[in-house]
Amino acid sequence: TTEEETPFVELQNVTFAYEDDSRKILHHLSFKVYPGEQVTLSGRTGAGKSTVFKLLLGLYQPGEGKVLIQGRDAFQIPEKEKRSLYGYVEQTFHRVPGTVKDQITLYDDSFTMEEVREAARIAGLDATIEQLEKGYDTLCTSEIFSQGQWQLLSIARAAVAKPKLLLLDEITANLDAQTEEEVLQALKRAAEGRTVISISHRVNAEIGRIIDI
Ligand code: ATP
Numbered sequence: 617t618t619e620e621e622t623p624f625v626e627l628q629n630v631t632f633a634y635e636d637d638s639r640k641i642l643h644h645l646s647f648k649v650y651p652g653e654q655v656t657l658s659g660r661t662g663a664g665k666s667t668v669f670k671l672l673l674g675l676y677q678p679g680e681g682k683v684l685i686q687g688r689d690a691f692q693i694p695e696k697e698k699r700s701l702y703g704y705v706e707q708t709f710h711r712v713p714g715t716v717k718d719q720i721t722l723y724d725d726s727f728t729m730e731e732v733r734e735a736a737r738i739a740g741l742d743a744t745i746e747q748l749e750k751g752y753d754t755l756c757t758s759e760i761f762s763q764g765q766w767q768l769l770s771i772a773r774a775a776v777a778k779p780k781l782l783l784l785d786e787i788t789a790n791l792d793a794q795t796e797e798e799v800l801q802a803l804k805r806a807a808e809g810r811t812v813i814s815i816s817h818r819v820n821a822e823i824g825r826i827i828d829i
Pocket residue numbers: 634641659660661662663664665666667668817
């Protein structure tokens with residue numbers, strides 16, 4: 617058969633500026649990522665790597681061209697589908713008011729405790745959480761975890777929804793070597809069987825095929 621598999625993610629000739637009259641950030645950018653592929657977006661600082669993620673997340677529409685996820689316009693994907701479609705992990709963790717469990721579920725109580733524990737296990741954070749006085753019901757303050765542990769918690773938050781696609785933006789930046797290794801191990805578990813696009817400008821953190829933008 618000559619029929620081509622549908623890419624999981626595809627940018628077709630995308631041109632984008634944050635405001636109509638401002639400088640173009642992306643110029644006729646095209647690439648495809650197939651289901652199950654793990655790729656790294658690479659490019660100098662300011663090249664527009666994080667901007668590509670914002671387009672995939674449906675936060676902006678391109679001026680020209682198409683941003684497609686499973687053949688659908690990323691901007692048209694309903695909010696309620698997004699969590700099971702993709703997990704987005706960035707450099708900083710955005711803590712929500714509430715417990716450790718709330719950080720993982722984002723208050724979605726359709727997740728069972730078993731799913732929450734499994735997500736924490738994937739992140740390598742289950743033992744740490746169980747040592748807290750109230751475990752998953754411990755109220756989260758900024759002090760209860762270290763920087764690396766917050767980063768692991770953001771992996772648990774993404775993993776709980778078992779998303780088909782992981783978008784990882786410089787998630788090991790600013791971590792010491794040992795913590796970076798822990799985060800990379802957690803990622804390896806979280807990425808299993810998924811399509812993964814990661815952003816890095818550090819060569820040792822690049823995985824899979826490199827897409828230069
Ligand atoms: P880095 O490697 O430093 O993270 P990047 O490749 O991720 O860089 P982007 O964050 O996508 O780059 O930024 C690309 C350009 O778009 C930069 O010049 C940046 O200043 C600009 N930019 C980013 N966000 C906005 C915004 N919300 N409004 C206007 N301009 C923006």
